[in-house]
Amino acid sequence: MAATFRTVSVHNKLPRASARLDTPVERICCRRFITTRAGLQKVAYVLRPLQDDSCFFCREKLRNAGVVDHFIPWSRYPRDTALNFVLAHSVCNGDKRDLLAGQSHLERWLERNERQGAEVGEALSEVGFLMEPAVTTMIARWAYNQTIASEGHFWVGYKNTEKASADILRAFS
Template sequence: MKVVLPPTAEQQLAFLTKLQRLFAEGDFTATYKFALLIALSDLAVEWGADDGSELPLTTRQIAERLVQQYWRHVLPYGTDRIHTMAGVLSQNLGAQAAVLTAIEEFRSTSGSRTLQQARSEAAYGRLLTKVTTVVSAQPLTYLQNFGGTTDPFLYDRPQRGIVVLKPCVAYCFRRFHPLVQQLARNHWVGHIKANRRNHGILGEAGGLEDFLFGISRQSLALIGAGLHKLDGPKCFYCGQGLQEADVDHFVPFALYPRDLAHNFVLAHPQCNRSKSDSLAGKGHLERWLERLATKSAQLGEIGMEAGVAADNKTALRVAAWGYMNAHAAQGKAWIKASAYELIDSGYLTHLAAG
């Protein structure tokens, strides 16, 4: 078997340099390209490997991620916010983005309350087909155009419906995932704020980033109630009883900003604040892995009810990626307030067994 080596430091720097040029010199008339970069980096984390191998993806896989990203965006922004008028934010400098129009049409006739429920409808397949056509014709075709030329440094399209991340690209997306996400989201927010058609909707209100990328309060409340029923009224980390609880991302949202039902736990507010953006210690990880193995179906049901993606295998791959990167960087994991330990190879052994 041919051994595929990870990219050198020089190759990684070249990737970052071109990515920076893409943001600086690319033509962004809509928010599609930002959504596409987020989707590609997420898929690299969830399906890629820490070597220099290519990563084949389907345009339908990518389209489904865009549906997930834009699902809430068809709802009015500005409701109950001071100095604003309610309205759907424009995500294109011309007519409203076709992906939003397709989602809005689907939601107007759908009997499902959440995206997870909608996926079981026959019409959802037709929605995905529409979005796949848009993604293939627009952002996938033009993303790699910048500086007046085309530089296919991210992917090739060898045949209809297939996108292949080039050698070393999946590794770089995995290695620099938080940076790619931050750049794409910051530019996305800036694009919407700069669009004059959104000025009356936005007004002086804050919270745009949370509206675009966060989880709704209703979904969070449903997840909290479901976890309380599933795990009981106790903190996942310290094991003590709960009078008030936070819904915490076990793998921190700052590290991997995508909501997965199997990644949520209930925690004391003080434990949640203390853990903050750290990965959890080995004892916590062992309990989380056991919970993943024994309560996967119930967690999936909570995700379905709350409209949050539910996939225990994806949650496990994301955790393995996070701890592997932290191990390589000699990072430390949170045990309790002011107590940390080095993330050693034992963490990776537990994850491999999980």
């Protein structure tokens, strides 16, 4: 059974007070459990073979574990669109938290959406997720611009961040 669903069952034992929902992992797990658990299951089912059962971020094998991550963090864009989902280790997802991912991740995500977006969007539209590729990319560009303007940091990898630089915006061109 995927870690995603173990995570859901663990969180389900906790009080659902909003104060507990302080990480992206918990937010998506709990919210999905309450709304459409089948939807989260479907996201993992669709993404796992497309990612070759590997973590989107560190590229190591998931070995049938993994959690669904919002590439643009939920705190920046509180809406589930099909192309914003990636599958990742819970450790990678938890370390990334509310940060935007760095350049190599952004390039890989944009390329994934270009190459496999139609397939992902079609599969996930069956369980009610919107595709909206143009809007998703526009929101991403906005979020990266915001982080650069506020002199924030991008998440590069586990315990590794870098100061946000406008160079990353070239990925959108």
